[in-house]
Amino acid sequence: MGINYLKEELYTLVKRESIIFDFIQKSALDGLWYWDLEKPSNEWLSPEFWKTLGYDYEKQIHSPSAWQNIIFEEDLKAVMKNFDLHCKNSNHPFDQVVRYKHQDGSTVWIRFRGLAIRDDEGKAIRMLGAHIDITDLKKAEEKIYQISCEYEKVFNSTQNAMFLVEVLDKNQFKYIRTNKYHQEKTKIKLKNIRNKTPEEVFGKEASKDVVKNYQECVDKEKSIVYEKTLDLPNGRSIWLTTLTPILENKKFTFIVGSSVDITKRKILEKKLKESANYDLLTQLPNRRLFIEEANQVILEHKRAKSKFGFLFIDLDGFKKINDLYGHDIGDEVLKVTAKRLLNILRKSDIVARMGGDEFTIILRNVQSQKSIEKIVKKIQEAINESMNIFGITCSVGSSIGIAIYPKNGKDFDTLVKNSDEAMYAIKKNGKGGYSFV
Numbered sequence: 001m002g003i004n005y006l007k008e009e010l011y012t013l014v015k016r017e018s019i020i021f022d023f024i025q026k027s028a029l030d031g032l033w034y035w036d037l038e039k040p041s042n043e044w045l046s047p048e049f050w051k052t053l054g055y056d057y058e059k060q061i062h063s064p065s066a067w068q069n070i071i072f073e074e075d076l077k078a079v080m081k082n083f084d085l086h087c088k089n090s091n092h093p094f095d096q097v098v099r100y101k102h103q104d105g106s107t108v109w110i111r112f113r114g115l116a117i118r119d120d121e122g123k124a125i126r127m128l129g130a131h132i133d134i135t136d137l138k139k140a141e142e143k144i145y146q147i148s149c150e151y152e153k154v155f156n157s158t159q160n161a162m163f164l165v166e167v168l169d170k171n172q173f174k175y176i177r178t179n180k181y182h183q184e185k186t187k188i189k190l191k192n193i194r195n196k197t198p199e200e201v202f203g204k205e206a207s208k209d210v211v212k213n214y215q216e217c218v219d220k221e222k223s224i225v226y227e228k229t230l231d232l233p234n235g236r237s238i239w240l241t242t243l244t245p246i247l248e249n250k251k252f253t254f255i256v257g258s259s260v261d262i263t264k265r266k267i268l269e270k271k272l273k274e275s276a277n278y279d280l281l282t283q284l285p286n287r288r289l290f291i292e293e294a295n296q297v298i299l300e301h302k303r304a305k306s307k308f309g310f311l312f313i314d315l316d317g318f319k320k321i322n323d324l325y326g327h328d329i330g331d332e333v334l335k336v337t338a339k340r341l342l343n344i345l346r347k348s349d350i351v352a353r354m355g356g357d358e359f360t361i362i363l364r365n366v367q368s369q370k371s372i373e374k375i376v377k378k379i380q381e382a383i384n385e386s387m388n389i390f391g392i393t394c395s396v397g398s399s400i401g402i403a404i405y406p407k408n409g410k411d412f413d414t415l416v417k418n419s420d421e422a423m424y425a426i427k428k429n430g431k432g433g434y435s436f437v
Helices: 005-016 018-027 047-052 064-068 073-088 135-156 180-186 198-202 207-220 263-277 287-304 318-325 327-344 369-384 412-428
Strands: 032-036 043-045 094-101 107-118 124-133 161-169 172-178 224-232 235-248 251-261 308-316 350-355 358-363 387-389 392-394 397-405 434-436
Touching: 005 018, 005 032, 005 043, 018 107, 032 047, 043 064, 047 124, 073 094, 073 107, 073 124, 107 135, 161 180, 161 207, 172 180, 172 198, 198 207, 207 224, 207 235, 207 251, 235 263, 263 287, 287 308, 287 350, 287 358, 287 412, 308 369, 308 412, 318 327, 318 392, 327 350, 327 358, 327 369, 327 387, 327 392, 358 369, 369 397, 369 434, 397 412, 412 434
Parallel strands: 397 434
Antiparallel strands: 032 043, 032 124, 094 107, 107 124, 161 172, 161 251, 224 235, 235 251, 308 358, 308 397, 350 358, 387 392
16 A cells, blocks of 8 residues: 555654654564544554454555454443543553454454654644554463462362372372361361371271272372261261372372262252152151062062062051041051061061051061961051050051962062952951951
8 A cells, every 4th residue: 555644754753753762662563553643534554563463464444444443342442542541641551452353253462552642732643553462471361360260269169178188109198288168177277187197187997998099099090089988076977079180290299189078968868868768657668669679579589489478458447547536646556557567577578658558568588378377467466456646545457468479479560469459358358357369
């Protein structure tokens, strides 16, 4: 586009005005621009200016709109604000970091500086500006910031107990430091753990698994995760720990540990498991768990080619108690019945509440029908015994249907169906007895 009057004027100023030369010299330029403020549509932009942004100098127009179209909108607002302030007051610096859109679509970070050239009355009539490409610096700052944030997040997070372990030798480790959360959560002060071995902190026996996990982390050369119950000054608790080895000069010299106290979570998981598998009223296995256990028993007896008894029990007279005294009394009757059944049966047997006033029992490894009858009679005697519930005497009986594996069924559904039918046959004939399929 050729040299225009602004470029020639700038060259003259550089030769005549030392302040102009000093400004250019100190700016370490990646682009230069010179703006006629008396004719604002005229502005000269150096070839370096466009080269930095990836554009062909020969194809660009000398106008403020040329650079204003590729600068970030919010940054342009900051530039124009500073420009107005600098024009009004020479002591206000025209100096800001802005972002341009490179021709390839990337972002170029530029330190955008300028100096107003004023007439004898102090009015700004020209504006000389310089660009310094600081994209690499910005990327480095962002990387450092990310690393700093990660460090703060990892080691000083309030959600994790952090600790640093030095690897001394095989199966030999020493604690270097812990974060505040670790100290608060474990009640182990930094002075009581710093420069001490796991044996010194936890004791010889308790530290064996700790050392084993540290060594595994080093041997595998990668992060490992494990759960461990520890007896600490704040009591016994369960911790989920992640260990990450640090490599320095081709040698693993440190381990960073991150632990979370999962004691409450484990208690909740246990409660949820119990609520899913156990009857909340009687604490007996519920139907869901009983089915799982029954299928396992079937598999065991199939392999051993042995028998087991399958009992289906329905309480006689229970509905009458509920109708007369209410469900609170009825619930207590069920609790007492469950305890009596547990007291009668062997530890290897299984008793469950199927729902309402129905119970099922598996008698493992029975030899004959006679041996089953002996246990069934004890069950009925225990159930029939009257019970005192909140001062009220309650009595229930039982109707029991009995199936024998594998004679009366080789799968759970068949055993349930046949024993249930045998139980209802007793109900029809006056209740209070037992019947084999």
